Amino acid sequence: MGTLGSGGFLAMGGDAAFVWPAYGVAALMLAGFAWLSWRRLRSAERALERIAEADPAMSDDA
Amino acid sequence: MAIGLNLHRFANPGRFLRLAGALLPWLAAGAAVLFAIGLYLALIGSPPDYQQGDTVRIMYIHVPSAWMAMMGYALLGASGASALIWRHPLADVAAEAIAPVGAGFTFVALVTGSLWGKPTWGTYWVWDARLTSFLVLFFLYVGHIALTHAFDDRQRGRRSAAIIAIVGLVNLPIIKYSVDWWNTLHQSESILRMGGPSIDPSMLWPLFVMGLAFLLYFFAVVMTRMKAMLLEARHRSAAFAR
Numbered sequence: 672m673g674t675l676g677s678g679g680f681l682a683m684g685g686d687a688a689f690v691w692p693a694y695g696v697a698a699l700m701l702a703g704f705a706w707l708s709w710r711r712l713r714s715a716e717r718a719l720e721r722i723a724e725a726d727p728a729m730s731d732d733a
Numbered sequence: 734m735a736i737g738l739n740l741h742r743f744a745n746p747g748r749f750l751r752l753a754g755a756l757l758p759w760l761a762a763g764a765a766v767l768f769a770i771g772l773y774l775a776l777i778g779s780p781p782d783y784q785q786g787d788t789v790r791i792m793y794i795h796v797p798s799a800w801m802a803m804m805g806y807a808l809l810g811a812s813g814a815s816a817l818i819w820r821h822p823l824a825d826v827a828a829e830a831i832a833p834v835g836a837g838f839t840f841v842a843l844v845t846g847s848l849w850g851k852p853t854w855g856t857y858w859v860w861d862a863r864l865t866s867f868l869v870l871f872f873l874y875v876g877h878i879a880l881t882h883a884f885d886d887r888q889r890g891r892r893s894a895a896i897i898a899i900v901g902l903v904n905l906p907i908i909k910y911s912v913d914w915w916n917t918l919h920q921s922e923s924i925l926r927m928g929g930p931s932i933d934p935s936m937l938w939p940l941f942v943m944g945l946a947f948l949l950y951f952f953a954v955v956m957t958r959m960k961a962m963l964l965e966a967r968h969r970s971a972a973f974a975r
Contacts, residue, residue: 680776680777682941683787683788683790685786686787686852689791689849690787691846692793692844693791693794693795693844693848694791694874696845697798697841697864700837700838700840700841701950704954705836705953705954707949708954708957709956711957712957712961715962716964718968719964719967719968719971722968722972
């Protein structure tokens with residue numbers, strides 16, 4: 672019983688065409704939102720750091 | 734009154750930023766660990782269904798996505814009410830952070846449900862009460878996002894979006910009870926029902942682990958987005974002050 676054979680893991684009992692796209696869509700959405708949110712936070716933090724470097728008085732309440 | 738006072742202790746963005754900073758690593762790590770365990774259980778550690786075969790594995794992402802979509806909308810409505818009634822300063826930020834994530838989960842629930850429907854019901858889509866009310870949920874999210882950005886005056890957009898969030902709350906019980914009120918192809922409630930869950934523990938456990946993973950993920954992403962928005966606002970006011 673290999674992973675690709677008719678009884679294998681990837682074949683999903685013949686329903687691979689439904690199971691894997693479903694997991695694919697979910698994975699894309701979850702990974703996409705996580706990545707975009709993290710990137711947005713990083714760039715906001717960097718922008719504030721740049722202001723703080725230019726003018727240390729601005730960063731007192733961080 | 735005491736509750737109101739307690740809530741307003743978190744109204745201070747500085748306090749929220751510290752709370753988010755402390756919680757985020759734990760939420761993210763917890764979600765990652767639970768996703769690893771949940772995916773193993775969902776794809777390998779749980780049995781195929783005696784009728785549906787391996788398509789039942791779609792349940793482990795479809796059901797938690799639908800849970801998050803509905804919980805997200807309940808939070809969106811609560812944020813809308815907090816913004817309009819109590820003028821809670823974080824409520825608009827929370828709503829703007831939640832809406833796209835909730836729309837994403839609604840989309841995933843619809844697509845995975847469709848992919849599950851074809852092999853089990855013989856159709857990708859049917860205009861029955863559960864599916865249609867869930868599609869309405871998606872449009873409510875999209876409407877909320879569009880309204881938030883529809884006006885040059887951001888505050889006006891947020892107020893309009895808060896109103897649609899509150900009005901749309903009526904759709905949540907309709908979704909929940911649609912399978913009881915109308916004849917529908919969608920199966921009825923099998924987890925939160927009188928007499929206990931009707932699904933086997935070998936499938937219930939993977940579902941709970943995935944549900945918890947989705948829950949931690951949801952709050953990790955929403956908190957990250959809120960934190961980013963608050964820092965962006967701080968940056969705008971700092972840039973303006975210069």
